Amino acid sequence: MSKPTLTHAPRPATFTVDALNEKGEMLPTAIAGEHPLTLYVDKREVVTLMTLGQAPEALAIGYLRNQRLVRSIDEIAAVQVDWETDSVAVTTRKGVKGLAKRMGKRTVTTGCGQGTVFGDLMEEVGSIRLREDVRLAEETLYSLLDAIRHHETIYKAAGAVHGCALATNQPGGSEILTFVEDVGRHNAVDAIAGQMWLEDIDGGDKIFYTTGRLTSEMVIKCAQMSIPFLVSRSGLTQMGWNIANRIGITMIGRAVNKHYLLFTGWQRFVKTAMPTMLA
């Protein structure tokens, strides 16, 4: 099956406005872009996303993937972004079965953190199996955090965005495969999911990194992509922890520089031996 036809229409990431600081100085200040993007599937309006617009095509695909409206990239024939009308048109090869009905269901279940289809996601948790034959070494984690720190980001320039990365997990170190930032934390995850489909990347041995908090939805989406390693700079919620524990995902929070907290899925984590442990 051929890959979908795509536009390539990112938006400028930052804009400059004047601001007055506490010293009375007028400072040109970079701020992050934010654009409405209305998603149409086979000419039916599905949702309006507010996005930075870094990877609108991958975002549209990943949104449909994570909402389980499309089950394979093969179902998508074309993704066309048009910023003149702030829209993205997805054309499927054979239509989406029961789209109208499923949009109706969304009405009442929308709103995980006022954010997504919660009921549907939870139903899937029980059936997720992550690979148990993969390991993450502490030094690989440190190598990832180092790569993240040196990555050029919109966050450094303008703040107000969340970042997500998909990274490899090799004994020699970790390499960032995709890095997406967005004004919405869920958009960044969805765009990565879309990119994985487009580039045919298997999540089974990868590391997912996010600057955002590990809420229930973040854990579920990561597991849905079959990724066994979830790393965040931030903290987590009780429900995120509960679900991670149940799925057995290896979840690490507060990961900055040489610090981290390993919360769940300890069996996949390999710690570098230290003098105090050898004593």
Place this chain on the structure above:
Amino acid sequence: MSKPTLTHAPRPATFTVDALNEKGEMLPTAIAGEHPLTLYVDKREVVTLMTLGQAPEALAIGYLRNQRLVRSIDEIAAVQVDWETDSVAVTTRKGVKGLAKRMGKRTVTTGCGQGTVFGDLMEEVGSIRLREDVRLAEETLYSLLDAIRHHETIYKAAGAVHGCALATNQPGGSEILTFVEDVGRHNAVDAIAGQMWLEDIDGGDKIFYTTGRLTSEMVIKCAQMSIPFLVSRSGLTQMGWNIANRIGITMIGRAVNKHYLLFTGWQRFVKTAMPTMLA
């Protein structure tokens, strides 16, 4: 008209789990609560919110207020939270006109940052008028930031939450009236909106503080509550800036300790004279 009958059913804010840190130490670690809360209006299911559960009654009321499903607190007869079924039942005095139809409309417009009814909110922006006879003094801003810094928060204990505060704006200083934290940024804003209705607080001269980013939706919700001063510890987006500029709200970002950036609505801000300015 009498106030609605309310339960008072907050959930414990934090839970403790074990985590392994980089030193190989097992640390009992506080994490933020996260609970699904399904909102019913006159027995019709409306939405499931993922919440910390600090102020579930105010959250339900504020959600209905900010989604424009209810136009006055007088329309609400009772709000009953039941954590055994993770639900909150709102009973209105006369029903919500066209609820079914409006929930249908939500389907296609849901998703400002995958978060709310975008189309409806934008339509209202044009009609918002904020008070022009109020001022915010720089020293009052500093007094607010000081009060925020000293406030006991779940964030300090467990992270992974956003905080919002409604504060007074007096020449002698600023006092926090309500402080709400939640795992969802929008929930915290909505809970404040609900609290304002419950306590009959007029926003016209108040300050709204948030730890979160100033996206379009945050600016619109603040303006809808008639609050002319919006202060954030974080940055802002282009669309947040555009809307703030159009409404003429006084918006301040990066506000921490004695630092801030004044972005829009400069006419309401009174800077303390400094030697360099007097020279």
